[in-house]
Amino acid sequence: MSPTIVALSLISAIVATGSLVGFVARSHRKMDLEQWTVGGRGFGLVLVWLLMAGEIYTTFTFLGASGWAYSRGGPVLYILGYLPLMYVISFYILPPIWDAGRKHGLQTQADFFEVRYGSLFLAAFVALVGVVCLIPYLQMQITGLGLIVEVASYGAIGHTPAMIVAFALVAAFVFVSGVRGVAWASIVKDLLLLFAAVFVGFAVPRMYFGGIGPMFAVLAQAKPLHLVMPGATKDLGHSWYITSVLLSSFGCYMWPQFFAASFTARSGKVLRRNAVIMPLYGITMPLMFIVGLCAVLVLPGMSNGDLSLLTMVRKSFPAWFLGVVGGAGALTAMVAAAIQLLAGATLYAKNLWRPIVAPRMTDQQVAGLAKVMVLILTSGALFFAIHSSTSLVSLLLAGYAGVAQLFPGVVLGLFSRRVTTAGVSVGLVTGLSIAIFLMMTGQDPYRGLNAGFIALCVNFATTGLVSFLTPVRVPAFDEAVPSISASQPSKEAPTA
Amino acid sequence: MKRPSLGALLLGLIPFAATCFSVALWDRVYPMVFGLPFNFFWLIAWLLLTPLCMWGAYRLEISRDSKSNRAQGGAS
Numbered sequence: 001m002s003p004t005i006v007a008l009s010l011i012s013a014i015v016a017t018g019s020l021v022g023f024v025a026r027s028h029r030k031m032d033l034e035q036w037t038v039g040g041r042g043f044g045l046v047l048v049w050l051l052m053a054g055e056i057y058t059t060f061t062f063l064g065a066s067g068w069a070y071s072r073g074g075p076v077l078y079i080l081g082y083l084p085l086m087y088v089i090s091f092y093i094l095p096p097i098w099d100a101g102r103k104h105g106l107q108t109q110a111d112f113f114e115v116r117y118g119s120l121f122l123a124a125f126v127a128l129v130g131v132v133c134l135i136p137y138l139q140m141q142i143t144g145l146g147l148i149v150e151v152a153s154y155g156a157i158g159h160t161p162a163m164i165v166a167f168a169l170v171a172a173f174v175f176v177s178g179v180r181g182v183a184w185a186s187i188v189k190d191l192l193l194l195f196a197a198v199f200v201g202f203a204v205p206r207m208y209f210g211g212i213g214p215m216f217a218v219l220a221q222a223k224p225l226h227l228v229m230p231g232a233t234k235d236l237g238h239s240w241y242i243t244s245v246l247l248s249s250f251g252c253y254m255w256p257q258f259f260a261a262s263f264t265a266r267s268g269k270v271l272r273r274n275a276v277i278m279p280l281y282g283i284t285m286p287l288m289f290i291v292g293l294c295a296v297l298v299l300p301g302m303s304n305g306d307l308s309l310l311t312m313v314r315k316s317f318p319a320w321f322l323g324v325v326g327g328a329g330a331l332t333a334m335v336a337a338a339i340q341l342l343a344g345a346t347l348y349a350k351n352l353w354r355p356i357v358a359p360r361m362t363d364q365q366v367a368g369l370a371k372v373m374v375l376i377l378t379s380g381a382l383f384f385a386i387h388s389s390t391s392l393v394s395l396l397l398a399g400y401a402g403v404a405q406l407f408p409g410v411v412l413g414l415f416s417r418r419v420t421t422a423g424v425s426v427g428l429v430t431g432l433s434i435a436i437f438l439m440m441t442g443q444d445p446y447r448g449l450n451a452g453f454i455a456l457c458v459n460f461a462t463t464g465l466v467s468f469l470t471p472v473r474v475p476a477f478d479e480a481v482p483s484i485s486a487s488q489p490s491k492e493a494p495t496a
Numbered sequence: 497m498k499r500p501s502l503g504a505l506l507l508g509l510i511p512f513a514a515t516c517f518s519v520a521l522w523d524r525v526y527p528m529v530f531g532l533p534f535n536f537f538w539l540i541a542w543l544l545l546t547p548l549c550m551w552g553a554y555r556l557e558i559s560r561d562s563k564s565n566r567a568q569g570g571a572s
Contacts, residue, residue: 213531
C-alpha cells in the first residue's frame, strides 16, 4: 500500500470511531433544546472537563502553536502565559454564571445579557457579536483540517476538497449528537491528542539532536534571539505579551461556546474544581512548541509555519504514524468545530432570530432553525477558509479582540449593582468599534500594545462612565425574582 | 452575586504577577534549567504552581461558603 493510502485510511478510521462514540452516547436520550444545548445541566467533573478541554485544546494546539514557534519564536510563549490565567479568571466568574443560569433557566450567553440587562436588543447584539466572532474560530478548524489532509495525502488531495468533505462530516456529526455526544467524542480525541503530543514532542528532538536539552543548546547557539521576545518579529515584544495575555485570559470565557459550556455542569463546585486542575492539561503545549523549534533547525525556510509539525512528523516517522497524528488532529478539529457550531447556531436561532423576527416560534422550531444555521455557519466559515490565508494564531487573536469586549458586561453584571444597560451597551459598541478600526487599518499591535486590549480598556472606562450617569432599571441577579423571558425548556419536545 | 473573598482574589493574583506582569524579568535564555531556556522553564513551572494557588483559593471559598450557610441556618 502506498503511504498516502495508509495515512488517509487511518485518519478516516479515527474520525469514524470518534463520531460513532458520539452517536452512541446520545442515542438513548430525548433530544429537546435543553438536552441538545446544555445536556440537561447534569454533567459532572469528568464530562465538563472533557467538554472544556475539547474546546480549548483544538487544532490550534496542534498546528497553530508549533506554527508560531516556527515562524515567530519567542512570542509564542504568550499561549503558555494565558492558558493557566484564563482558568484563574474562570474560577471567579463561572460559578456565579452557573448560579444565574440555574436560577433563570439560561441556555446561552445572550440569555445572560437578556435577563441581567432586561434588553432583547442588547441580547440580540451580543448574539450577533458571538456568531460573527465564531466564524474566524471555525475557519481556523477548517483550515487545520485542510492542512492535515493535504500533508497526509502527500499533496495528492488539495486542501479545498479536503475541507469540503471534512465539514460535511462535522455538520452531520452536530446534527445527530448534540452536546453530550460531542463531550464523549472528545474522550477519543483527548487520548489520541495526548499520546500524539507526548510522543512526537519527545521523539522528534531525540531523533535529530539526542533530546530536548541538546536541541535547545543547539538553538540557543544558532539563533538565540528566536527563543526570546520579540523573536522573529519586530513588534511582538514584552508590552505586546502582557496585553495579549491579559486580553486572552479575560476574553477566553467570553466565547459563546465556553460560556455556554459552564451551563452543562451539575454544580458550581464542579466548575471551581475544574478551574483548579485544568492548567495541568496545558503541559502538552510546550511539547508542540518544541516540535516547531526543531523544525527551525531541521526544515528552515518553509513558507507556511502551520505546516511545520505535520511536515516534521511526515519526515521522521512511517506513514501509519502520520495517520495517527493526522487522525488525532482531524478529530480535534471536528470536536471543536462541533461545539462552536452548536453554540453559534443556538445563539442565532434563540437570541437573534426568534426575539427580533419571529417571537411566536416554539422551542421545537428554534431547534429546527438552529440546525439550518449549522449548515449556514459551516458554509460561511468554509468560504472564508478557502479564500483567505491568514495564519491560525492571527485568526484566533482577531476573534479574541472582538469577543473580549463582552467581558465588562459579564463581570460587572455579576458583581456590580450599579452597572446599567445603557452603560454596557455604549461600552460594548465603543470597544468593538475601536478593535475593528485598529485591526482593519493594520494597526494591531498599536504602539506595541494588543489592539483588542486597548479597546477593552476604553470599553471598561466607557461602561463605567455611562453607568454612573444613567439610572439603574434592572435588578441584579441576586435581587431578581427567578422569572424568565428566556424560554422554559418544553417538556414533551420530541426527539430531534 | 456574592463576590469572591479577598484572600481568594489575592491567591489568584499570584499567577498573574508571576507569568504576566513580570515578563521582562524572566524572558531570557540563560540560565537554562533542565535543558530548557529560562523563559520556557518559568512558564512550565507555573503550569504546575497555578493549580496550587487556586487550590488554596478553592479551600478558602469552600470554608467561607459553609460558614455563611451555617450563619443563615442552612439556606444559601
